[in-house]
Amino acid sequence: MAGKAEKLEYAWIALVVVMLTIFLGILGYAVIGEGYSAPEDAVTCNVKKLEEQITPGVKEVAPGVYEVDIVARMWAWQPNEIVLENPKKVIFRITSADVQHGFEIVGTNVNFMVFPGYIAEITWYPPSDAEGEFLIVCNEYCGLGHQNMYGKLIIIRS
Amino acid sequence: MASEGGARFAFEDKISRAALVFAFLMLAVGGLFGITQLLARTPYAPQFISAKTYYTILTGHGVFLAIVWTAFFIVAFSNYVITRELGVNLSRTLLGFGALLAIVGSLIAGLAILSGKAAVLYTFYAPLKAHPAFYLGAAILIIGTWLIGAAYFKAYLQWKKANPSKEIPLGTMGILATWIVWFEATPPLAFMVLKDLVPMALWGKSVDVLETRTYFWYFGHPLVYFWIIPAVTYWYHILPKLAGGRVFSRTMAKVAFILFILASTPVGVHHQFVDPGISNIAKFVHTVFTFIVATPSLLTAFNVLATLEIAGRMRGGKGFLGWLKTLPWREPAFSAGVLAFIIFGFGGISGVVNASYIVNYIVHNTVWVVGHFHLTVGTAATLTFMGASYLMIPALFGRSIYSQALARAQPFVWFIGMSIFSFSLHTAGLLGVPRRTYNVMYAGNAPDAWIPLLLAAALGGIVFASSGAVFVFNALASILAGPRINPHPKPNLAELVDDEEVGPAGALDRLSIWLLLALALIVFAYAIPFYEIYSTGLSLVPPVTPEGLRLTG
Structure with a gap:
């Protein structure tokens, strides 16, 4: 019994390692081979002079390519x-004027932290079938009115 | 050493009794807050509390349960295992003074929360500002735990001096691993709280968000193992004997403890996968370490299952699964431990999803995460601790459990309720439901698909909260009015704790070497994000209260 059980245990350890x-190989391939990335780019900014560094709004810089600047x-x-x-292709530039927030577009994989003092830059490639209204929520607790912080993304296809 | 040791360890047991009662009270308050905030955020439920009350009790739920209930239970459990297994007294000064500080610190932070001046949640992300008492209380609590932890290492060194060639007994090994991880985790957090958050709260010092977050999560993940390792210790050391067998592989159990010591801490960035300002490289390194720290959990899964199967077959169980039936399911100290262990398996699975850093942005800050940690700290640790309590109350108070029938049913009800709750929240998280939000209906803008899942979660929550209420009632009733017992009944904790198989010391017992290696891994893993943060230059921002007030000095 013990011998057999020990063999099973070694087989289990091998299975765990494999x-x-x-899993790690798939993650590595997704990043290196397929170009997926966790949010990483950010520049520091002065939270007291935000308007000099970011202008909230949507700009189409080329056909289908948008720059969206957001202040939370x-x-x-x-x-x-x-x-x-x-x-x-949508390039979000986002910062916060006060505390931490979380920018989440429900039903997509857009979900990242928004920090005061840092302007984050995140590129999103919306799937070609993404159409209609999407709920935008703040998913990081940001004070007593946190539940009131939501917006809307509308994607029009023609 | 299997003696009761009641007189010899009178002081230690006194501290354990105080810690246990304090832990149960915190479980009661924290659990009440938990079910209240759950119902408040359930669709269609009347909003019987304000947003401010919601966030206040959510903060209380997190702090009282995740920090205070767990820490005080672990102190009581550690006291018992170390004294009975090593047969060594603990330093009265360290233990007594440490326990005093820990209780005073908890009360100060707790009162700051209850007064409504610290609705910053248990992660207290800067620059959200709480009352200074919240941070000071937390710091005092941590310092208290250091003194208590020091008492265990002092006792261990004393034992080692007297037994230089013996291996570390299994229970003690688990307890020492627990406290080594605590000592890895807490000093940088205390440093950050005293350097940044206390001055922020006192006179409005500006702080860097990324820096303070990274310090918090440096602590936040090893905290998870501070909860889990005592539970694993219970599964390895107490469960097998309750089932009438022995642990299948002692060596593998010790390897698991060493892997926890090595890889619990250099993983914190996996809570920051969607933080802008931290590179993919740092995130991938922490992913790799997270997968390494998944290994001891997977080894534990095999080892404990094999242990149970062998015990079940020794008890006459036959066939592929027939051994399950013969196990002592009517013994709550056993059933709670095994059910917690089963849940831990599912927690591990969703944990690996969380750790997969580009998958993480699907679930980050959604109720998926809430579903996950209610499996780990909320069940793997908490339900195990409940099971252990059914042994510790008789051992420490000399009274048996008030209602055996309630104790017998309680772990199963918890298991069922938690399964419903957690499955619903995992699914709802995949649909994007945010966590920590007073009302997730967004004035009717939320997707309809969220609603049935949130209702199911509320149902599961009611079920396991009622199990929790029964547990607290039964525990306190046992302490106050349980039948007095003499001689000690079976199962007897002192006999269960005693390690009868201590062999000669080996490489796995050389804790100082493993500790040094652990520190090297921490330095390596954290050099990357801290280099990135400090080389970019800090970006300081002023504090803001949860009400939105700026109070910059």
């Missing part, structure tokens, strides 16, 4: 409604 290695405040996103027509 399994975790495969207790308790609203500015702008609170984002309209994109046939977006292929």
Whole structure:
């Protein structure tokens, strides 16, 4: 019994190592091979002079390529409604004027932290079938009005 | 050493009794806050508390349960295992003074929360500002735990001097691993709280968000192992004997403890995968370490299952799964431990998802995470501690459990309720429901698909909260009015704790070497994010209260 059980145990250890290695391999491939990235780019900014560094709004810089600048405040996103027509690539530049917030577009994989003192830059490639209204929420606790902090993303396809 | 040791360890047991009662009271208050805030955020439920009350009790739920209940239970459990297994007294000064500081610190921070002046949640992310008493109380609590932890290492060194060639007994090994991880985790947090957050709260010092977050999560993940390692110790050391067997692989159990010591801490950035300002490289390094720290959990899964199967077969169980039936499920100290262990498996699975850093942005800050940690700290640790309490109350108070029938049912009810709760929240998280939010209906703008899942979560929550209420009632009733027992009944904790298989010391017992290696891994893993943060230059921002007030001096 003991001999057999020990063999099973070694087989289990081998399985664990192989399994975790495969998982890590897939993650590594997704990043290096497929170009997926966790949010990483950020520049520091002066929270007292935000308007000199970021202008909230939506700009189409090339067909289907948008730059969306957002300022998070207790308790609203500015702008609170984002309209994109046939977006292929969206570059979000986001910062906060006060505390930490979390920018999440429900139903997509857009979900990252928003920090005062840092302007984050995140590129999103919306799937070609993404269309209609999406709820934008703040998913990091940001004070007593946190639950009131939401907005809307509208994607129009033509 | 299997003696009761009641007289010899009178002082230690007194501290354990105080810690246990304090832990149960915190469990009661924290649990009440938990179910209240859950119902408040459930769709269709009347909003019977204000947003401010919601965030206040959510802060209390996190702090009272995740920090105070766990820490005080662990102190009582550690006291018992170390004294009975090593047969050594603990330093009265360290233990007594440490316990005093820990209780005073908890009360100060707790009162700051209850007064409504610290609605910053248990992560207290800067620059949200709480009352200074919240941070000072937390710091005093941590300093108290250092003194208590020091008492265990002092006792261990004393034992080692007298027994230079013996291996470390298994229970003690688990307890020492627990406290080594605590000593890895807490000093940098205390440093940051005293350097940044106390001055921020006192006179409005500006702080850097990324820096303070990284210090917090440096602490935040090893904290998880501070909860889990005592539970694993219980599964390795107490459960097998309750089932009438022995641990399948002692060596593998010790390897698991060493891996926890090595890899519990250099993983904190996996809570910061969606933080802008930290590179993919740092995130990938912490992913790798997180997968390494998953290994001891997976080893534990095999080892404990094998242990149970062998015990079940020794008890006459036959067939592929027949051994399950013969296990002592009517013994709550056993069933609670095993059910917690099963839940731990599922917690591990969702944990690996969390750790997969580009998958993480699907679930970050959603109720998926809430579903996850209610499996780990909320069940793997908490339900195990409840099971252990059914042994510790008789051992420490000399009274048996007030209602055996309630104790027998309680772990199963918890298991069922938690399964419903956690499954619903994991699924709701995949649909994007944010955590920590007073009302997630967003004035009717939320997707309809969220609603049934949140209702199911509320149902599961009611079920396991009622199990929790029954536990607290039964525990306190046992302490106050349980039948007095003499001689000691079976199962007897002192006999269960005693390690009868101590062999000669080996490489796995050389804790100082493993500790040095652990420190090297921490330095390596944290050099990267801290280099990035400090080389970019800090970006200081002034504090703001949860009400939105700026009070910059």
